[in-house]
Amino acid sequence: MVIFGGAGDLARRKLFPALYSLHRNQLIDQRFSVLGVGRSERSADEYREIVRDSINRYARVDVEDEEEWSSFVEKFDFVSLDVKTPAGYQRLREAVEERERRYTIPGNRLFYLAVAPELFGPVAARLKEGGLTESDGWKRLLIEKPFGRDYPSAEDLQAQIAGSFKEEEIYRIDHYLGKEMVQNIEVIRFANTLFENMWNNRYISNVQITASETVGVEDRASYYDRAGALRDMVQNHILQILMMVAMEPPSRLKPEAIHDEKVKVLRSLRRWRGDDVKRYMVRGQYTGGYLQEKEVPAYRDEENVPADSDNETFVAGKLYIDNFRWSGVPFYIRTGKRMEEKATEVVIQFKDVPKNLYFNKTNDLGPNLLVIKINPEEGLSLQINAKKPGTDNEVVPIVMDFCNNCQEESPEAYESLIHDALEGDRTFFTRWDEVSLAWKFVDPIRQAWDQEGADTLTFYEAGSNGPKEADALLIQDGFRWHSPYNPRTGSVVHGSPIGD
Known part of the structure; x- marks a missing residue:
């Protein structure tokens, strides 16, 4: 090595x-x-x-x-x-x-x-x-990563490397794919009839993917101020998780078959341009605030960050996958720095029970949620509704939970990835067509923001959950962001559909 x-x-x-x-x-x-x-x-x-x-x-x-x-x-x-x-x-x-x-x-x-x-x-x-x-x-x-700065630069880099190594010899690392619960998404879906039969637009109302950080730009300002959250997180980590959630069952458990299905998701991902970017995508930058009762500076006050920088530290968006399985289901994504809590998670929200029925006369039942916790908590929780003990018909949410790292520390992502590379297993590395299609999705968004400049930038206080414009993406559809169940504190998922 x-x-x-x-x-x-x-x-x-x-x-x-x-x-x-x-x-x-x-x-x-x-x-x-x-x-x-x-x-x-x-x-x-x-x-x-x-x-x-x-x-x-x-x-x-x-x-x-x-x-x-x-x-x-x-x-x-x-x-x-x-x-x-x-x-x-x-x-x-x-x-x-x-x-x-x-x-x-x-x-x-x-x-x-x-x-x-x-x-x-x-x-x-x-x-x-x-x-x-x-x-x-x-x-x-x-x-x-990063493999290129946009599609043309990635294509040039691919051509340079291809002169020395074949595609099957190139292992592009996305360390999120080395995380235990990201790798577990396939098993959760395809090894459980309970989930796979309902993994479609007939039963799922929306999917939420969150990757929030409490840290600021730290010592990465020289890179980060040129990249921004869109290139740094969405183009690779967020889209990789989206592909794992949305892909069809592969024809066989071989790396190429799995990559083929992931690529189909990107080919079906609706691309945003021009006014669509304003409507479906939000970018923000953190201002000064407090995290864990400690005052932290605004992004523009961080070391080596230009005082007039309009670089985004937060991105949220509403995405659609136009295929038979997912047509009409919004995929909400968000990622940001200096957020209230560090969390990477996927929330699958199932459709509501019909309104005005015996158990839902007041139309306030919480939704059924499947939460895949990726980092720092690792695990799975399923929220359902049940009768509150000692009452006649009061319904409350309860959570069935599995914690993957409560008793024993999971292997680090790089352990899994280096081991796979030594074994010649490319399943959890990114193939060139995945990289190229991800850039083709991201580039028009980046271009629209660059053309509009600072006018597209919103602001959020450090230690918050992001700008209010990100909340509006969901509110207009009758949803809101979820904060999932934490097995260490026992707190139940909060957030539910907003009534008419």
């Missing part, structure tokens, strides 16, 4: 801890080697100290046996080179081949690009020019 950016923040926070967890759980072959690549000069011992510090600070498992630790960390070494120049790749090839001989590795090479996006294409080309893509085993390329 060759990690470009081998001593960077991603490697320290995510990759080293993931590799160590895989090693401890015996999910990685003992004949492995990791070569970190970077510009700084480092000895093997210095690099191994970085790895140890990473494990001590960020790993979910502690080092308990020094002998076992030594057997793990001795597999790490470092190569100093400038990735923009061809000269260093000959030294890298020699280092790779020497490690393969030492550990009898059969030429299997995994190249991880934990570097700036503008280096993805040049590094892929240099790997081929330096002979590193030629071996007796397999070769695979792992790429972090």
